[in-house]
């Protein structure tokens with residue numbers, strides 16, 4: 001039988017509940033399908049054939065915030081978009097994480113002006129920042145793995 | 161500014177007067193909001209739709225969710241620094257944006273560009289067009305439901321990005337074109353990489369066409385949808401494949417050749433019916449024409465320098481710095497202060513993958529541009545969208561948006 005033979009007939013595996021839950025959270029983290037600007041194109045590349053984010057349990061990008069765990073803010077956030085972004089964040093069920101992709105989302109990037117929110121952390125809490133303009137898909141994947149490492153350290157009561 | 165201070169439009173029906181029909185105000189038809197977070201609006205486009213059942217009565221685009229203030233920011237940068245800003249406007253064709261801005265600067269200061277640089281510019285601009293059309297095809301097909309095309313297109317696109325990385329060190333935001341030529345000559349690996357691509361890609365276009373061109377589902381979803389007559393297309397200011405899909409022969413590369421496009425032999429594909437399908441066909445044919453131009457440019461690539469020798473505007477090569485005091489002075493002046501073009505105004509246009517991309521540049525004689533303005537195709541095409549979407553089903557709207565190939569960064573800047 002599939003799993004039993006793979007486990008070598010070990011019978012029972014004991015694990016801390018916290019570890020098991022965190023592990024499952026990292027293995028099927030669904031990002032929200034939500035692109036803002038240039039960085040979104042690199043996010044699509046990371047999803048597509050050559051980089052294939054589904055290797056990390058992310059084959060499903062959910063267009064609806066209510067079905068997603070991870071918000072990848074890919075691109076510059078303008079003053080006009082900021083309330084929308086915050087609303088989307090509020091609509092996501094907990095536990096939820098935010099990854100700020102690119103210089104613009106992290107700190108305003110090269111656009112220090114009236115139109116751009118100087119870092120998306122002004123409006124939503126950010127867990128991982130990925131630098132680059134735009135970051136390469138490898139960098140995004142590295143950011144996501146960093147986030148996974150972080151999630152593995154989380155305590156269950158962080159989210160209650 | 162905190163979140164609570166930022167307010168959005170709260171939905172006062174009175175404000176909708178004139179935008180939607182009277183029937184919407186009485187509640188007979190439904191007003192539906194689409195976007196700005198919607199998977200098939202290609203970014204952050206918001207549409208206000210008035211629906212009668214599933215039929216679109218009117219459609220009001222709301223743009224500006226990606227307004228970045230690029231034009232204003234460019235005024236605070238020196239001419240050459242500002243090139244980095246242009247990359248980020250239409251992020252699917254960064255080299256096209258670099259090109260139009262560099263051409264504007266060159267026209268303003270009457271700067272010569274060596275032939276080799278012009279050819280490499282054409283070559284890279286055409287590769288950028290292929291790159292942009294690949295993303296268009298990927299997302300357009302994905303919107304209509306053909307997932308595999310998306311994966312194939314992005315696979316091919318990586319090859320192009322590798323080429324851009326070879327020349328400029330960056331995958332997308334290359335900033336490779338500079339006033340008077342290019343940042344540096346192309347490295348050795350460039351030619352074999354482009355030749356590889358030229359051999360590899362035509363078969364892939366056939367693959368896409370096999371998947372889509374005569375696929376009955378694709379035909380059903382695209383033929384007769386989003387009709388735009390030639391007169392309307394001209395009246396609404398359309399350009400590029402959107403205009404040519406309606407059968408109007410207007411391509412700036414042919415009509416007002418720039419950057420030595422007149423040295424190349426290529427055709428301008430035209431559609432007949434002006435629907436989503438014809439715009440698709442036009443772009444697919446453009447892919448082949450672009451390859452044809454790239455091949456010619458590579459075969460006939462002249463030798464020589466890739467940057468002008470006008471030391472007032474173009475920094476001397478590194479090798480000269482050790483030998484000539486004058487070169488050191490030029491270098492120092494250009495990198496600390498920048499150059500001062502004469503006072504004046506210019507307007508230059510190029511054929512970007514989406515249509516006519518224009519750049520208006522005004523100088524007051526200082527090292528920073530006084531005003532830069534871009535005439536971008538997506539903005540104009542979005543104003544034609546209500547006309548195309550009228551009386552269609554809401555499901556078709558997705559295909560129509562895809563067929564005009566919008567990039568919101570291009571629209572909002």
Ligand code: SF4
Nearest residue numbers: 038075102103104133
């Ligand atoms: S970081 Fe660069 S690539 Fe990303 S959205 Fe900003 S300008 Fe575009």
